[in-house]
Amino acid sequence: MDRRYTILAILAIVLAAGLLVIPDKSKTKETSPESMLLAVNDPARFITTDDVTERIIGGDPTLQLIDVRPADQFNKFALPGAVNIPLDSVLSPSYTELLNQPGKKNVFYSNGDTDADAAWQLCKRLKTDNIYVMKGGLNLWFNTIIKGAEPVSTASGNDLDLYSFRQAARQFFTGQGQVVGTPKADEVKKPVKVNVVKKPVEESSGGGC
Amino acid sequence: MTGPLIPMGVIPQSWDNVFAVLLGMGFGFVLEGSGFSSSRKIIGTFFGYDFVVLKVFFTAAITAMIGLLYLSQIGWLDYSLLYIHPTYLASAIIGGIVMGIGFAMGGFCPGTSFCGVAIGKIDAMLFVAGLYLGVFIFSEAFPLFEKLYNSGFRGSVLVSDSLGMSKALFAFLLTLAAIGMFFGATWLERRIKKVEY
Amino acid sequence: MENKKKTGTTYLNPYLGGFLFGLVLLATFIITGRGMGASGAVKSTVAEAVNTVAPSHAEQSAYYSKFVADDAHPMNTWLVFEVLGMLAGAFLSGLVFNRLKFKVEHSPKITSRRRLIFALSGGALFGIGSQLAKGCTSGAALSGMAVLSLGGFITMMAIFGTAFVFAWVFKKNWI
Known part of the structure; x- marks a missing residue:
């Protein structure tokens, strides 16, 4: 009689002790609210359109552009080399590996800032490192690089340098120096040799890269 | 992560009430089968002649607790989706005391009294009538209780968190404590004069 | 066995009963997410x-x-x-x-009437207390304990602690 209960008691203790031993998969490795707040407020998470352009042209091997727009928009136009991960599948397990390659800098972009920023926050909460947002999104990229207006003659040297850089980039992307309409995906992918003008000041946007 | 099944949408919401009846039946069957329909058997825990309440109650709590923790740790169940009874410090203690007095007087708790009603215990029926009366009185006099009702709110706190240990460690310690109680209760039962009921 | 001789009825082994009860409670949590x-x-x-x-x-x-x-x-x-x-x-x-x-279960020392009055008032107190604590022994104490809710443990200790004291106050009603 007592022996049966002793066995049962031992069984129960072993089962309970098993909880201490088996790995706990329920613990989501989530960023704490404090460090999340710090990360959100750190301007270094943004990267400018010019910087992205420069890296694309320079063939930066560490750059990985992530287009978070829906697939149909991605198919119409995307930055060269970008991978399409629509916002709603950013957390999908099939992309975890892609987003966590060591040494890669993942730059999220969308049309504006909102979706890219949302993707950034989702990934950051899951402690994905090396993620950035292209500030201004494709709209800004298009307006500055492809449609960039000529600075007034009184502009500073920096502005003029920037403009010539953008002009060179425009040539790289569109194959022509003139302002054009919406670029086509196949045009964009045309490799054009271009003399990249190194931007003189700042632009590494803090510790962004 | 697939559980809990209805909140995760694995089982449609419309099945909720079907499961309510089925699970309720299991609940009622086990309670009655363990002897919870008899007030004198229940109250035996306090005089030491029958520790069935202690044994059933703690075995059930430990079984469910360990099961939930296993499922959560192997990632089948999202613990954060479970309904954690919220902690209102003051009202939990005072409500518990009032319930304790009612327990000692009536010999049932709500769940067990329903079991008593199902098998024809007239005292259980009166207890259930009392329950309705009590809830009615409380609701009518709610403005009197309102401050107490809402006081000491701490949110849905886990006891393991408030003690600063992991869920698994707390579960392990509670299991040890419960088994210790079971052996102690069996030891006491043998030494205390049986009461005919 | 002993029970059977005395009262002519059998009950589940308390540990088996508790285990089954725990499984039902576990199933409830798995299926519905609440207790x-x-x-x-x-x-x-x-x-x-x-x-x-x-x-x-x-x-x-x-x-x-x-x-x-x-x-x-x-x-x-x-x-x-x-x-x-x-x-x-x-x-x-x-x-x-x-x-x-159909029967009224009570100690041989008291009348059915006394038992019924106590059952009614006990029920009323339990009704008030359960509203105050937002749950009774099953909803707050047992289901709360299964998910390690602090409130559940507090309610459980308050109920059983008080009942232990008051059971001796009303001892005559029971043994």
């Missing part, structure tokens, strides 16, 4: 009854209005269905173990 309850069903029937008899009163009352306003709240109706199931389950168990019988 068992009993007093909640009483609350929603009272609120519903008052709402039917005196709708304007129910609307004005600070307490009923919480539950009447969203009377489609799944928690409330869920518990009512669960209690209906409980009655059926307990009836089945009574049938299986041959315990179906």
